[in-house]
Amino acid sequence: MKRKRYKLGISYLASVILMSLLGACTPTPAEEPALPVESATFPIETTDQADRVVRVEKMPEKIISLAPSNTEILYALGLEDRLVGVTEYCNYPEAAKEKPQIGGFSTVDIEKVVEIEPDLILATNIHKDEIVPQLERLGLTVLTIDPKTVDEVLEAINLIGQFTGKAEEASQLTAEMEKQIKAVTDKTAALTEAQKPRVFYILWHDPLMTVGSETRIHELIEKAGGINIAQGLPDEYPRISLEAVIMANPQVIIAGSGHGTGQDAPFHFALTEPRLAEVEARQNGLIYEIDSDLTSRPGLRIVDGLEKLAEFIHPELFKESQ
Amino acid sequence: MNIAPPIHFLHWRSRIYGILGLFILLIVVALLAVAVGSVNIPFSTTSSILICKLPLVKMTPTWTSALETIILEIRLPRVIMAGLVGAALATAGATYQGLFRNPLADPYLIGVAQGAALGAVIGFLLPSSWHSVGFGIIPLLAFCGALASTAIVYSLARVGKTLPVTILILAGVALGALLGSIVSYLIISSGERIHSIMFWLMGSFSLSQWSEVTVILPYMFLGMFIILLYARPLNLMQLDEEQAQQLGINVERLKLVLLSAATLITAAAVSFVGIIGFVGIIIPHAVRLIWGADHRFLLPLSILTGAVFLILADLIARTALAPTEIPVGVITALCGAPFFLYLLRRKRKVIF
Numbered sequence: 293m294k295r296k297r298y299k300l301g302i303s304y305l306a307s308v309i310l311m312s313l314l315g316a317c318t319p320t321p322a323e324e325p326a327l328p329v330e331s332a333t334f335p336i337e338t339t340d341q342a343d344r345v346v347r348v349e350k351m352p353e354k355i356i357s358l359a360p361s362n363t364e365i366l367y368a369l370g371l372e373d374r375l376v377g378v379t380e381y382c383n384y385p386e387a388a389k390e391k392p393q394i395g396g397f398s399t400v401d402i403e404k405v406v407e408i409e410p411d412l413i414l415a416t417n418i419h420k421d422e423i424v425p426q427l428e429r430l431g432l433t434v435l436t437i438d439p440k441t442v443d444e445v446l447e448a449i450n451l452i453g454q455f456t457g458k459a460e461e462a463s464q465l466t467a468e469m470e471k472q473i474k475a476v477t478d479k480t481a482a483l484t485e486a487q488k489p490r491v492f493y494i495l496w497h498d499p500l501m502t503v504g505s506e507t508r509i510h511e512l513i514e515k516a517g518g519i520n521i522a523q524g525l526p527d528e529y530p531r532i533s534l535e536a537v538i539m540a541n542p543q544v545i546i547a548g549s550g551h552g553t554g555q556d557a558p559f560h561f562a563l564t565e566p567r568l569a570e571v572e573a574r575q576n577g578l579i580y581e582i583d584s585d586l587t588s589r590p591g592l593r594i595v596d597g598l599e600k601l602a603e604f605i606h607p608e609l610f611k612e613s614q
Numbered sequence: 615m616n617i618a619p620p621i622h623f624l625h626w627r628s629r630i631y632g633i634l635g636l637f638i639l640l641i642v643v644a645l646l647a648v649a650v651g652s653v654n655i656p657f658s659t660t661s662s663i664l665i666c667k668l669p670l671v672k673m674t675p676t677w678t679s680a681l682e683t684i685i686l687e688i689r690l691p692r693v694i695m696a697g698l699v700g701a702a703l704a705t706a707g708a709t710y711q712g713l714f715r716n717p718l719a720d721p722y723l724i725g726v727a728q729g730a731a732l733g734a735v736i737g738f739l740l741p742s743s744w745h746s747v748g749f750g751i752i753p754l755l756a757f758c759g760a761l762a763s764t765a766i767v768y769s770l771a772r773v774g775k776t777l778p779v780t781i782l783i784l785a786g787v788a789l790g791a792l793l794g795s796i797v798s799y800l801i802i803s804s805g806e807r808i809h810s811i812m813f814w815l816m817g818s819f820s821l822s823q824w825s826e827v828t829v830i831l832p833y834m835f836l837g838m839f840i841i842l843l844y845a846r847p848l849n850l851m852q853l854d855e856e857q858a859q860q861l862g863i864n865v866e867r868l869k870l871v872l873l874s875a876a877t878l879i880t881a882a883a884v885s886f887v888g889i890i891g892f893v894g895i896i897i898p899h900a901v902r903l904i905w906g907a908d909h910r911f912l913l914p915l916s917i918l919t920g921a922v923f924l925i926l927a928d929l930i931a932r933t934a935l936a937p938t939e940i941p942v943g944v945i946t947a948l949c950g951a952p953f954f955l956y957l958l959r960r961k962r963k964v965i966f
Contacts, residue, residue, distance in 0.1 A: 399802075499813050499820055499939070530938045533820065535684040539653040567687045567823070570679050 336454060341444065342420050342436035351457045352411035352433075358400060358423070362414040362437055363388050364591035365449050368465055369458040377408050384585065384593070398423075406430055412455060439590045442511055442598075446470065448590060465592065472595045473515065476602045479609045480517030489605055491518035492542035492573070495529055495584075497561035502532045508594070509587050516602035517609070518544065534567055544605055545573040548584030556581060580604040629911040632904070636918035640697070643922050647693045647929045652936035653684055660685055687823070695822035696928040696942075697921035698834050699887055700897075702879040704920025707894030708901070708912055709841050709876040712848045713869060714779050720895035721880040724786030724873075725763035728793035730884045733759025734814055735800045738807050752814070753826075753885040760881035763789060768873065777869050779855075816941035817890035819928050830882040837879035838917060844872055845909040852907070890943045892950040893924055903957045923950070 337347040356377035357363040363382040366375050372387065377394040394408070395401035400423050405413065410432065415424050417438040424434050435455055439445040446466040453462020480488075491513050495501040502522040503509040507529065513520045521540035522532055545568075547559035559581040568574055582604070586597030603610040649660040659677050663685045666673045675682070706721035714723075722728075733755035740751060767789050771782040801811055847868050850858045859865050884890070897920045898912065905915055924942070927949060931942040 496810065498810055499818060501809075525938060526935075527938065531820070533652045533688075533932060533936065533939055535688050536652045536936070538680050538684055538688070541680065567683050570683055 334457070338451070338454065340436045340451065341438040341448060342417070342424070344424075344436060346433065346435050346455070348412060348433055348455055350411075352455070354408060354410045354412075355456065356394060356405060356408060356410040356413045357382065358394075358414060358419055359397065359416040359437070360384065360388075360585070361589040361591040362416065362452070363391075364589065364593065365452050366414070366456075368449075368592050369453060369456065369461050371456055371458065374456070376410065377405065402426060402430070405432070414452065437590070440506075440508070442473065442508055442515070442594060445508070445590045445594055449592070469592065469595050473598060476598055476610070477515050480515065480602065480606065483517050483606075485519075488517050488519045489543035489578075490521050490540060491544045491546060491605060492521050492537055492540065494545065494547040494558045494562055497547075497558045497565075499531050500534060500537070501529055504528050504530050508590065512587060512594070512598050512601050513605070515598055516605045518601070518605040534565075538567065538571060541571050543572045543576070543578060545571075545579045546601065546604055547579070547581050548587060549581050550584050578604075629905050629908075629915070632915055633911070633918065636915065636922065640918055640922050640925075643925050643929075644693050644697060647696075647925050648685060648689045650929060650933055651684070651689055652932065655681055655684065664690075691824045691827050692819045692822040692928065693925055694827050695830075695887065696819050696924045698827070698830060699819075699883040699890065700893055700920035700922070700924025700927075701838065701917040702834050702883040702920070703890065703894040703924070704897035704901075704916040705838050705841055705913060706876040706880045706883075708898035708909070708916045709848070709872050710894075711898055712851060712909055712912075713872050713876075714783060715852060716779075716783070717899065718895070719783075721876065722790075722889070722891075722894065723783060724767045724877075725790045725793065726760045726877055726880045727884065727889045728790040728797065729763025730756040730760035730881060731797045731815060731889060732763075732793050732800075733757070734885075734888070735797050735804070735811055738811050738814070739800065739804060753829075757881050757885035760884060761877065763793060764873070764877045764881075776866055779869075813941060814888040817884075817888035817943040817946075818931075818939070818941055819887055820932070820939055822887065826886045830886060833882035834879055837875040837882070840875040841872060841879075842913055844868065845913050848872070848909040848913075888943070890924070890946055892943075892946040893920055893927075896950045896954045897923055900954060900957055903960075 334351055335347060335349045337345060340346050353374055354376045355366060355371060355374050357366055357375060358379060360379065360382045363375070363378050364384055366372065367385050367388065375391060378388055378391040379395060379397055379400075380393045381397050382388040382391070382393075392404075392408070394404045398418050400419065402423075405427065413427060413432055413434045415427075415434050415436045417436070419434075420436055420438070424436060427434050435451070437448045437452065439448045446469060449466050449469075450459070450462045453459045453465075493503050493509060493513060495503060495509075502525070503513075503520065504525040504527050505520070505523045506527075510520050510523060521537070521542050522530060525532065545562045547556075547562045549556045549559055559579070562568065562573075562579045573579055582597065582600055586593050586600060599610070645661075645664075648664070649655070649657050659681060662673065663675075663677060663682055665671055666675065667686065703721050707719070710719040710721060710723055711717060713719075734752050736759075737750075737752035737755040767782065767786045768777070770789070771777055771785040773781065801808060804811055847858070847863050850861055850863055851865070851868065853861075855865050880894075898916050901912055901915045901919050905911055924946070927945040928942050930949070931940045931945045934940060934945075
């Protein structure tokens with residue numbers, strides 16, 4: 293508990309610093325959702341995760357999701373009847389594929405969106421700069437979901453809950469998620485540094501890309517009791533040279549799969565690249581594949597991703613639980 | 615095209631010295647590039663690992679196998695690949711420039727790059743089951759695309775039995791634009807694959823390995839050998855096609871042979887490493903500015919300079935922001951263009 297408060301303090305401090313750096317004069321964002329769930333009354337006005345003040349007058353009846361993660365959250369909140377537009381990448385749950393599509397991820401068909409006349413649009417960070425302002429100019433209400441950390445994923449779920457009249461359901465879901473996360477971190481928190489294996493997460497193999505310290509996947513690896521060999525690299529998703537990987541000698545390699553047409557190409561690479569033959573992970577056969585939708589999407593299944601990673605990184609602690 | 619025949623009465627000696635000096639420089643640069651990387655390995659270890667691999671040398675390894683993998687399986691093939699590609703692009707550039715008597719000609723002028731790009735992008739968009747064919751479907755499709763687009767340009771530009779250079783260039787530019795627009799469309803609709811595609815288009819040696827080197831080596835040697843054989847006719851071509859014809863050169867055959875050879879090495883180069891710009895246009899010019907335009911020297915000097923340049927560019931690409939890498943095409947443009955401008959300012963004479 294103490295740990296948690298410390299963390300919240302840090303993120304609060306960080307957001308305050310960020311705000312002052314940006315010279316924003318809006319009041320401190322209510323990022324920590326007001327926990328009394330009765331606040332599900334309309335109108336509602338709150339700062340979203342792109343630090344924009346969003347106001348919704350009445351309960352939104354038509355909702356459009358511009359990202360697969362948002363779609364997953366909406367389904368989890370039982371809002372599928374009010375969800376009237378998704379992207380062509382929204383593949384979970386299965387039923388989402390049947391919804392009317394309003395374009396790709398970054399390529400939103402604005403005309404289609406306008407035609408639907410949604411009461412609420414759930415965007416993400418990639419829409420922040422161009423699509424969101426454009427939609428707002430057209431008089432539409434956009435809520436930007438941009439969670440940088442796992443905690444912020446939970447906040448995002450609560451935020452969506454608040455704006456859709458499902459605050460109570462949202463807080464139940466996130467409480468459950470918190471419990472699952474805690475079940476993992478309780479076990480890994482006791483590990484010494486020496487007990488934590490070096491983990492190489494392959495985002496993509498050509499070019500060879502991994503995850504830097506600023507990503508949620510890095511955070512998941514740490515929570516799962518591993519040490520990301522790419523921590524300290526500058527970018528979010530940095531390229532890494534093969535020789536740096538060989539020198540880091542990862543003990544576990546985890547390849548994300550499911551990206552586009554490549555499917556399991558990164559996993560195949562990890563298994564067969566001859567120059568990785570000597571690294572410990574290959575020697576001990578500790579190479580795993582994970583559905584990258586679980587790790588990279590800021591939705592509810594991020595908890596499943598965490599549990600899978602924990603199982604890969606510390607089978608001795610987590611295997612029997614599965 | 616009224617470009618004066620280039621007669622720089624440079625001493626032969628300076629060119630011979632140039633070749634020798636560049637050869638030594640190539641070896642030094644290659645060694646340096648093998649010794650330096652994102653992982654720090656002492657130079658003594660690097661040289662021991664290399665020397666150990668020479669025939670008749672017996673040494674007990676004092677280094678880990680990880681270091682040996684890094685030196686012999688990652689850096690060495692990469693450096694050799696960079697050298698080969700640099701040599702190929704520079705030679706092809708010199709050949710096209712000589713053949714077309716046009717200083718703006720580069721290896722990608724008649725559609726090779728766009729053809730290769732289209733092939734590669736199609737490869738990227740194919741379902742994953744296709745990707746396990748031999749060396750991968752992407753180099754194969756890129757190679758075929760490059761050859762096919764040049765063949766189309768060639769047949770479009772043919773007038774009877776002759777091949778007017780101007781029409782060839784125009785056809786190349788037009789087809790290039792057409793293919794380029796298809797590529798752009800495919801990129802836009804490629805979804806999550808877009809990163810890999812953009813990366814390929816900018817060129818990289820990051821996954822070069824011995825198997826790739828051995829695949830392109832025969833094409834490179836064959837193509838460069840043929841081009842070197844035709845250095846003297848290329849010199850005569852600088853006069854005028856008619857005059858060259860009168861001097862006993864089968865101009866049309868010369869064009870066909872040289873275009874084929876230059877296209878072959880360019881296609882082989884781009885198919886594995888992507889489209890690396892600036893080498894093919896700048897290196898021949900730089901060599902010409904320093905040592906003159908006699909193709910008997912221009913070609914071998916371009917081979918050496920191109921190899922040195924691209925090895926250095928790749929070295930910078932992988933060490934400047936190590937352990938992340940910059941696409942090598944960014945470096946070639948960034949270093950190549952100012953250096954070329956400097957040469958241009960220093961020797962403001964007729965280049966051609």
